[in-house]
Amino acid sequence: MTVTVEAARPVTRRSLDLPVQVALAAATVALVFFPLVPILVQAFSTRPLYDPVRAFTLSNFTRVLSSGAFWSVVGTTVAFAALTTVLAVTLGTVLAILIERTDLPARGLLNSLVILPFYVSPLVLAFAWAVIYGPQGYLTIWARQLIGHDPWNLYSIPGLAVVSMVYYVPYTYLYCTAALSLSDPQVEDAARIAGAGPLRAIRAVTLPLLRPAITYSALLTFVSALELLSIPLVLGTPAGIRVLASYLYILGIAGGRIDYGAIAAISVLTVAIVTALVWVQERLVSEERRFVTTGGRASRIRPMQLGSLRWLAFVFVMAYFTFAVLLPLSGIVAQSATAFLSPLINPLQVLTWENYRLILETEAYRRSIVNSLIIATLGGAIGILFMAFISLMSYRSEFPGRRALTYLALYPRAIPGIIVGIGFLWAFLLIPGLGAVRNTIWALMAAFIMRYIPLGFGAVSPAILRISPELDRAARVAGADWLGTTRRILLPLVRPALLSGYTLLVITFLKEYSSALFLFARGSEVIGTTMIELWRQGNSGPVAALASIQIVLTLIVLAASSALLRRR
Amino acid sequence: MGDLVIEGLVKHYGPVLAVDNVSLTVPAGKLVSLLGPSGCGKTTTLNCIAGLERPDAGVIRVAGTILTDASRRIFLPPERRRLGMVFQSYALWPHMTVFDNLAFGLRLQKVPRDEIHRRITEVLELVGLGGMERRYPYQLSGGQQQRVALARAVVSQPAVLLLDEPLSNLDAKVREQARFWLREFQQRLGITTVYVTHDQAEALAISDLVAVMSAGKVLQYGPPREIYERPATRFVADFIGATSFLDGTVSDRSDGLLRVRVGGEIELCVTHALARQPGEPVVLAVRAERITLAADGDTVNIVPGIKRSQVYLGSRYQSLVETPAGTLRVETAMELPDGKVRLKLPPEALVVLPPEEGS
Numbered sequence: 001m002t003v004t005v006e007a008a009r010p011v012t013r014r015s016l017d018l019p020v021q022v023a024l025a026a027a028t029v030a031l032v033f034f035p036l037v038p039i040l041v042q043a044f045s046t047r048p049l050y051d052p053v054r055a056f057t058l059s060n061f062t063r064v065l066s067s068g069a070f071w072s073v074v075g076t077t078v079a080f081a082a083l084t085t086v087l088a089v090t091l092g093t094v095l096a097i098l099i100e101r102t103d104l105p106a107r108g109l110l111n112s113l114v115i116l117p118f119y120v121s122p123l124v125l126a127f128a129w130a131v132i133y134g135p136q137g138y139l140t141i142w143a144r145q146l147i148g149h150d151p152w153n154l155y156s157i158p159g160l161a162v163v164s165m166v167y168y169v170p171y172t173y174l175y176c177t178a179a180l181s182l183s184d185p186q187v188e189d190a191a192r193i194a195g196a197g198p199l200r201a202i203r204a205v206t207l208p209l210l211r212p213a214i215t216y217s218a219l220l221t222f223v224s225a226l227e228l229l230s231i232p233l234v235l236g237t238p239a240g241i242r243v244l245a246s247y248l249y250i251l252g253i254a255g256g257r258i259d260y261g262a263i264a265a266i267s268v269l270t271v272a273i274v275t276a277l278v279w280v281q282e283r284l285v286s287e288e289r290r291f292v293t294t295g296g297r298a299s300r301i302r303p304m305q306l307g308s309l310r311w312l313a314f315v316f317v318m319a320y321f322t323f324a325v326l327l328p329l330s331g332i333v334a335q336s337a338t339a340f341l342s343p344l345i346n347p348l349q350v351l352t353w354e355n356y357r358l359i360l361e362t363e364a365y366r367r368s369i370v371n372s373l374i375i376a377t378l379g380g381a382i383g384i385l386f387m388a389f390i391s392l393m394s395y396r397s398e399f400p401g402r403r404a405l406t407y408l409a410l411y412p413r414a415i416p417g418i419i420v421g422i423g424f425l426w427a428f429l430l431i432p433g434l435g436a437v438r439n440t441i442w443a444l445m446a447a448f449i450m451r452y453i454p455l456g457f458g459a460v461s462p463a464i465l466r467i468s469p470e471l472d473r474a475a476r477v478a479g480a481d482w483l484g485t486t487r488r489i490l491l492p493l494v495r496p497a498l499l500s501g502y503t504l505l506v507i508t509f510l511k512e513y514s515s516a517l518f519l520f521a522r523g524s525e526v527i528g529t530t531m532i533e534l535w536r537q538g539n540s541g542p543v544a545a546l547a548s549i550q551i552v553l554t555l556i557v558l559a560a561s562s563a564l565l566r567r568r
Numbered sequence: 569m570g571d572l573v574i575e576g577l578v579k580h581y582g583p584v585l586a587v588d589n590v591s592l593t594v595p596a597g598k599l600v601s602l603l604g605p606s607g608c609g610k611t612t613t614l615n616c617i618a619g620l621e622r623p624d625a626g627v628i629r630v631a632g633t634i635l636t637d638a639s640r641r642i643f644l645p646p647e648r649r650r651l652g653m654v655f656q657s658y659a660l661w662p663h664m665t666v667f668d669n670l671a672f673g674l675r676l677q678k679v680p681r682d683e684i685h686r687r688i689t690e691v692l693e694l695v696g697l698g699g700m701e702r703r704y705p706y707q708l709s710g711g712q713q714q715r716v717a718l719a720r721a722v723v724s725q726p727a728v729l730l731l732d733e734p735l736s737n738l739d740a741k742v743r744e745q746a747r748f749w750l751r752e753f754q755q756r757l758g759i760t761t762v763y764v765t766h767d768q769a770e771a772l773a774i775s776d777l778v779a780v781m782s783a784g785k786v787l788q789y790g791p792p793r794e795i796y797e798r799p800a801t802r803f804v805a806d807f808i809g810a811t812s813f814l815d816g817t818v819s820d821r822s823d824g825l826l827r828v829r830v831g832g833e834i835e836l837c838v839t840h841a842l843a844r845q846p847g848e849p850v851v852l853a854v855r856a857e858r859i860t861l862a863a864d865g866d867t868v869n870i871v872p873g874i875k876r877s878q879v880y881l882g883s884r885y886q887s888l889v890e891t892p893a894g895t896l897r898v899e900t901a902m903e904l905p906d907g908k909v910r911l912k913l914p915p916e917a918l919v920v921l922p923p924e925e926g927s
């Protein structure tokens with residue numbers, strides 16, 4: 001082999017690294033600040049944003065903070081969020097320990113069942129619970145006949161909290177499972193050998209191990225519950241229960257004259273508080289612990305023997321799934337296919353396709369399904385690539401602003417969905433030239449992508465962090481620039497994570513409604529907004545039909561994705 | 569082909585000074601080792617050469633082409649430096665075959681197709697992996713992966729080859745073979761090479777020149793023999809080989825000999841470092857294998873002692889002997905007798921070092 005050498009490679013073409021990185025960073029900055037700026041401006045303005053004669057004021061804040069209604073809403077919100085958190089974290093932890101660490105039968109199956117509500121829209125869950133446990137719900141009527149009075153009241157703060165618990169249990173469950181699979185089961189064996197019974201071993205050894213995961217999930221749940229709209233809106237409104245998100249919704253859409261200043265001031269206050277909570281949450285975890293990945297659980301060595309408690313625990317988990325998830329979801333599907341669902345009537349006698357016909361024959365309703373599908377598949381694809389690139393810039397580039405970019409990418413967690421919608425709406429109204437986009441699904445797509453940057457970022461980042469940096473360094477030394485390295489080495493290596501991140505985004509975009517509520521217009525309806533419209537008109541049958549369609553679409557996406565992932 | 573020149577290289581990580589004013593010249597075609605304990609800044613130095621780290625100060629040149637000049641804000645990105653690099657983990661791209669791994673850089677250089685084929689076949693032949701083009705990295709053994717990594721590093725005919733502990737993932741037996749093989753390979757290509765290792769035996773075995781590093785500094789730079797036989801500091805002496813140190817004071821200088829009093833009555837003669845003044849405190853370093861059992865007639869440089877313990881190393885014995893001058897490590901082919909022994913420390917085996925220098 002002859003060696004001929006020129007010292008440095010000649011510049012064959014200018015590298016596009018920096019222009020691309022700057023463009024991506026600029027897009028992130030624009031997306032995140034786009035909704036925030038108009039809200040901030042409005043919060044300190046005397047008149048609505050569209051009014052050119054505005055002046056600076058603090059009166060919006062004083063008006064909101066001195067209003068009794070506001071403080072009562074705050075009280076309700078905190079009570080609801082706190083109760084939800086306690087319930088969800090307790091149950092999530094118990095389920096995680098039982099399924100991850102003990103010799104419960106059929107643990108694989110139970111694992112999937114417990115995670116299932118993660119994929120269901122909380123809006124659908126709310127409607128579904130109303131079908132079974134609401135004042136006119138199937139089981140409520142049945143129990144009323146049996147004992148003479150209503151055994152429970154779903155339209156109450158505890159009622160809302162129980163339904164929200166079902167939605168949030170997977171969060172705690174996933175974080176605790178991840179923490180457990182990382183720790184060594186032999187520590188429990190050691191406690192058993194030292195003479196502790198199974199419960200004692202769990203209390204003395206397992207729970208302390210889980211404390212970081214539990215704290216983290218508790219804060220996560222609390223923050224999400226603070227901004228949750230769907231369940232309080234659907235189940236709380238009939239009883240006059242109002243939380244921050246539903247209060248904003250009523251102020252901005254369902255109420256009479258719109259008080260822009262108050263909406264903006266409440267939004268600013270909410271974002272400030274949530275920002276503080278998210279910051280605390282961040283302080284609790286190191287960079288890598290921030291992310292949790294579903295699936296791919298490490299092999300367990302030897303599960304803890306529960307002995308006679310084994311079947312009791314199994315029945316407990318199955319009963320939870322049946323009554324909290326299976327029954328309500330079956331109920332809503334049953335309602336969609338019947339004229340009237342009640343224990344007093346044989347459902348087979350009132351079977352009907354009427355609800356589905358209404359949905360599929362009304363143009364606006366049908367369009368909302370098509371729009372949701374387009375936003376989910378196309379927006380999800382754009383979104384996951386965008387988010388993967390942000391993560392690659394954050395963790396695998398020499399881009400000067402990469403640390404700031406990481407924070408920015410994770411910041412949308414601090415902005416409640418409904419406020420994202422308000423901000424985008426106002427920004428579109430305010431910025432000349434964007435009017436054409438405002439009424440299209442592109443506006444929604446932008447809002448959805450912005451809102452879920454942290455989700456996609458979290459889905460691909462662990463995979464990116466797991467790749468040895470030497471692999472990209474080797475590519476650089478071999479002559480590839482950053483873009484070439486990214487395209488040829490890093491993206492191919494994280495393909496499975498891209499696919500599961502894409503699935504997550506598709507499902508999330510399919511069920512997203514809160515950021516769309518303010519933003520959607522005639523022509524850009526999505527499934528969630530249509531369900532809320534139909535619900536407000538009191539059409540529970542078509543709502544059930546639409547909810548069922550959403551469930552089926554989600555199941556199809558999940559099945560397709562797991563088939564794809566299994567193929568490789 | 570020209571020399572690789574590093575001048576005044578400095579690199580901080582926050583408060584950590586990882587590389588502290590390193591200057592080295594790697595002569596064209598030679599193999600230079602950076603040797604030092606973990607965390608001393610070897611990898612950082614190598615990465616600065618590769619352009620994977622941006623130094624805070626310093627100049628790096630190859631054959632007159634400036635790769636980095638911090639004061640003039642010149643920094644060539646790694647992809648334009650025309651280097652080959654082998655990483656500790658090999659960093660073979662797992663989703664590409666051996667062929668694609670090797671072709672990656674060539675394709676970027678727009679080398680014609682049949683030329684790519686020709687070169688890859690040739691270089692794989694050279695590393696003894698002919699016919700393995702279609703394999704994926706996971707289908708190769710550790711030693712084979714290491715050779716693919718080497719082939720990938722040289723296939724684009726780089727000006728300089730950088731190796732970061734390339735043998736550390738191999739087991740002991742394979743590692744020793746790989747050492748010879750690597751040295752032969754480097755000499756055959758005549759490629760300027762910087763080799764990072766923390767294994768002193770490896771560095772001495774394969775290098776033309778060794779740079780011993782500690783805490784970001786180069787303590788000594790020279791041929792392996794010089795590093796071994798004339799260490800410049802206590803740290804270098806200690807890091808390389810099994811060495812004992814004796815504190816002493818220069819008592820006399822005459823007849824081309826320096827006499828050093830260690831441990832009270834014992835006086836040792838040394839054949840170098842004649843600039844030292846009587847009364848000056850010094851440290852004497854002596855390699856374990858240079859110490860012998862004294863013959864009956866010997867009277868010069870004799871140290872009496874008592875054998876404390878002994879381990880069998882396979883071909884030699886290593887013993888700890890307590891003497892009035894301090895504890896000595898002794899390596900001998902024959903077992904030392906138990907109890908009292910008389911040791912001979914030949915004058916030419918003793919190295920005079922400055923006293924109490926931080927190690």
Ligand SMILES: Nc1ncnc2c1ncn2[C@@H]1O[C@H](COP(=O)(O)OP(=O)(O)OP(=O)(O)O)[C@@H](O)[C@H]1O
Binds near residue numbers: 582586606608610611
């Ligand atoms: N990215 C980094 N950030 C902060 N400190 C670093 C970084 N990389 C290296 N260091 C520090 O710089 C010093 C030198 O590190 P370097 O990797 O060059 O050591 P090394 O000599 O290669 O060690 P080893 O033999 O263990 O590989 C160490 O103290 C290390 O902790």
Ligand SMILES: [Mg+2]
Binds near residue numbers: 611612
């Ligand atoms: Mg190193």
